[in-house]
Amino acid sequence: MTSAVAAIGRSGARQLSVLGGLARFVVRTVRASARLTRAGRWVTLRVLLNQIRFTALQAIGLVAFLAAILAFLVISQSIRQLGRLGALDSLGTIMVVAVIRELGPLLTALIVVSRSGTAIAAEMATNRVMGEVTALEAMGIDPYIYLVLPRMLGAIVSVASLMVLFDAVALVSGYVAAATSGMAFTRYTAIVLKTLSATDVWLTLAKGLFFGSAVAVFCSYHGLAVKAGPTEIPQAVTRGVVSTIVAIFILSALFVLVVT
Amino acid sequence: MRPSATAGAQVPAVAGAPPLVYRDVDLLGRADRPDRRFSMVVEAGAVVAAIGDEGSGIEALGRLALGFDRPATGAVEVFGVPVAALPYDRLLVFRRRLGYLPQGDGLLQNLTLRDNVALPVRFATDHRLQEVDRRVAQLVDDFRLRAIATLRPAQATEEDRRRAAIARSAALDPALVVLELPFVGLTSRAASDLLERVRRSEDGSARAVLLTSRDLSPSVRPAVTRVVRVVDGVAVDDRK
Numbered sequence: 001m002t003s004a005v006a007a008i009g010r011s012g013a014r015q016l017s018v019l020g021g022l023a024r025f026v027v028r029t030v031r032a033s034a035r036l037t038r039a040g041r042w043v044t045l046r047v048l049l050n051q052i053r054f055t056a057l058q059a060i061g062l063v064a065f066l067a068a069i070l071a072f073l074v075i076s077q078s079i080r081q082l083g084r085l086g087a088l089d090s091l092g093t094i095m096v097v098a099v100i101r102e103l104g105p106l107l108t109a110l111i112v113v114s115r116s117g118t119a120i121a122a123e124m125a126t127n128r129v130m131g132e133v134t135a136l137e138a139m140g141i142d143p144y145i146y147l148v149l150p151r152m153l154g155a156i157v158s159v160a161s162l163m164v165l166f167d168a169v170a171l172v173s174g175y176v177a178a179a180t181s182g183m184a185f186t187r188y189t190a191i192v193l194k195t196l197s198a199t200d201v202w203l204t205l206a207k208g209l210f211f212g213s214a215v216a217v218f219c220s221y222h223g224l225a226v227k228a229g230p231t232e233i234p235q236a237v238t239r240g241v242v243s244t245i246v247a248i249f250i251l252s253a254l255f256v257l258v259v260t
Numbered sequence: 261m262r263p264s265a266t267a268g269a270q271v272p273a274v275a276g277a278p279p280l281v282y283r284d285v286d287l288l289g290r291a292d293r294p295d296r297r298f299s300m301v302v303e304a305g306a307v308v309a310a311i312g313d314e315g316s317g318i319e320a321l322g323r324l325a326l327g328f329d330r331p332a333t334g335a336v337e338v339f340g341v342p343v344a345a346l347p348y349d350r351l352l353v354f355r356r357r358l359g360y361l362p363q364g365d366g367l368l369q370n371l372t373l374r375d376n377v378a379l380p381v382r383f384a385t386d387h388r389l390q391e392v393d394r395r396v397a398q399l400v401d402d403f404r405l406r407a408i409a410t411l412r413p414a415q416a417t418e419e420d421r422r423r424a425a426i427a428r429s430a431a432l433d434p435a436l437v438v439l440e441l442p443f444v445g446l447t448s449r450a451a452s453d454l455l456e457r458v459r460r461s462e463d464g465s466a467r468a469v470l471l472t473s474r475d476l477s478p479s480v481r482p483a484v485t486r487v488v489r490v491v492d493g494v495a496v497d498d499r500k
Contacts (some may be wrong), residue, residue: 039382039392127368135366138326139380139428140356142349146383 025221026213029152032144044150051154055116056161063111063162064169070107071099071170075177083181091188092195095174100200102252104166109211109248112159113241117219120151121240124223125233133224148220155216160208167204203259210251218244273357274340278303279436279468280325284334287317287324288493296493297334302436305466307459307483309476312490318472319363322440325470326360327351338436356384359429359437359458365421367413373424374400374409380431395431403427403457418445426458433462439471448479455483 036044078094124147127133136143171192178188222240226232280302287298298317302308312318323329324336327343335342339357346354367376378396385392400409403423413421422442429437437458443451461467476487489497 037383037386039385039387039389042389043382123370130369131362131364131366132368134328135362135368136379137328137352138355138358138360138362138366139384140352140354141379141383142352146379 021225022217022221025148026217029144029148029217032142033149035142036145036149040145044145047146047150048154048157051116051151052158054119055112055154056158059111059115059158059162060165062115063108063166066107066111067104067166067169068173070103071095071173072177074099074103075174076181079178079181079183088183089191089194091178092191092193095171095192096195096200099170099174100167100196101203102256104170105163105204105207105211106248106252108162108166109159109207109215110245112155112162112212112215113219113244113248116155116158117215117241117244118237120155120216121219121223121237122233124220125226125236126230128224128226129230129233143224147224148216151220152213152216156209156212159212159215160205163204163208199259203255207251207255210255211248214247214251215244218247273338277337277340279339280438280470281337282321282324282334283337285324285331285336286333286493287320287490288315289332290493291332293493294333298490298493298495299334300488300495300498302468302470304435304468306485307455307466307469307471308486308488309480309484310470310472310488310490310495311474311476312472313474316490317493318490319440321470321472322360322362322438325438326355326358356380356432357434357436359432359434361422361425361429361437361439361442363440365413365425367421367425367428369413372410372412373405373416373420376413376424377403377405377427377431380428384432399427399431403430403454419447419450422446422450423454426454430458430467434467435461436468436470439469441473442471443473443477443480448477451477452479452483455480459483 075091075095078091079088082088082090082094127143127147133143133147136146174192175185175188179185219237219240222236222243226236278301282298282300284297284299286296288296290296300308300310310318310321320329324331325338325343327336327338327346330344336344338354341354343351343354367373368379371379374396377399378392381387381392381395387395400406403426405420405424405427408416408420411420413424416424422445426439426442429439439458442454446454455469455471459467459469471484476484481487485500487497487499488495
């Protein structure tokens with residue numbers, strides 16, 4: 001009994017220590033941004049644009065495809081069920097609440113985690129193992145400025161932009177699904193617009209900020225935590241991705257609590 | 261090109277202090293052996309070679325000078341400042357006064373050799389882009405990197421990688437450069453050429469250099485002002 005309680009305590013302490021480490025990590029990254037030199041700003045901007053190209057631009061096709069499929073499936077099924085009940089006006093609620101407000105941001109963040117989160121964690125871990133982080137520190141360059149900051153900004157911009165894209169494609173695809181069931185464009189628009197509000201726009205941007213930060217922070221943190229050698233890199237990637245996914249679901253739940 | 265005023269002003273050096281001092285330092289982590297302590301001074305403008313076999317303790321000299329490791333006993337002072345006592349942010353800024361070549365080369369693999377050389381100039385100075393580009397071009401020429409400047413480290417030869425890494429260590433024109441095993445795998449001609457380039461500062465004056473090595477080839481010896489042999493964590497022979 002005592003050992004079980006001790007094990008729970010140890011695990012709790014470990015989790016708290018990781019949370020503390022993550023908080024310090026975020027504070028250091030934000031503080032580091034104030035110390036960027038003039039030429040450093042240009043380099044950071046270049047790295048940031050590269051990150052956005054890889055994280056957002058190269059993921060446009062995948063996000064659009066999944067948004068179209070998801071919205072088509074959800075709306076097709078909903079029209080069939082709601083039609084039987086004579087509650088087609090609730091279609092807007094399903095489209096906005098389920099697809100745009102919840103599933104869209106979740107799915108977008110998961111796509112970014114699987115594509116870019118893995119890359120960030122693996123890159124950071126490799127930087128650590130190859131001694132590049134030490135080399136940066138030896139030159140007086142804060143690794144948080146050079147490595148973490150552009151990835152964090154890149155992930156935030158990318159996730160927010162992809163969420164907007166997801167929403168736009170989902171709305172169009174939802175209409176296609178509605179049209180195949182015989183619903184007119186004006187009716188579909190009226191139903192959706194009745195539920196859609198400015199809050200949804202702010203919510204999308206806020207989720208972009210938090211989910212994007214989560215991807216960069218968790219993956220960078222676990223990548224840079226590697227110590228022993230190359231064999232630790234896959235483990236760091238797994239830890240980074242799994243903890244980001246858990247964090248995104250928790251953040252999603254917190255958003256529901258705050259908004260409602 | 262020196263670190264920017266804002267970057268360098270945070271930890272003033274002690275006027276007239278030697279560039280690097282090790283005082284009663286335990287290099288091998290042997291608290292039970294007070295007779296195994298290392299002391300050495302690297303004077304301004306001197307090229308000091310610390311020679312020792314694997315496990316002799318020379319591996320610790322660079323990390324102690326940079327403040328990566330704290331000495332368990334004694335003190336390490338760089339320009340009169342006990343580096344290990346500096347908090348992380350100030351230590352980062354202070355390190356810009358030193359050039360450092362880690363064992364291997366420490367080049368960033370996803371950057372070209374030119375971008376590797378440019379890194380400290382871009383991030384540790386507050387100069388305009390044109391000034392930064394001018395300094396980088398000068399370093400690329402000085403260290404004969406022009407023809408291979410656009411290669412990534414994995415595409416370059418060992419000598420070219422070392423050349424780029426040493427150019428990077430001299431990028432901010434530091435008064436002290438610490439080189440860890442800089443000549444491993446190089447021909448004696450390349451080794452003497454690199455040492456000759458790194459020991460001269462931008463204005464032509466002699467720069468203090470501490471290099472660690474397993475042994476010293478005859479081609480390098482004329483450029484070295486002092487050879488300190490380290491055995492079992494202790495300087496057993498110190499020859500000018």
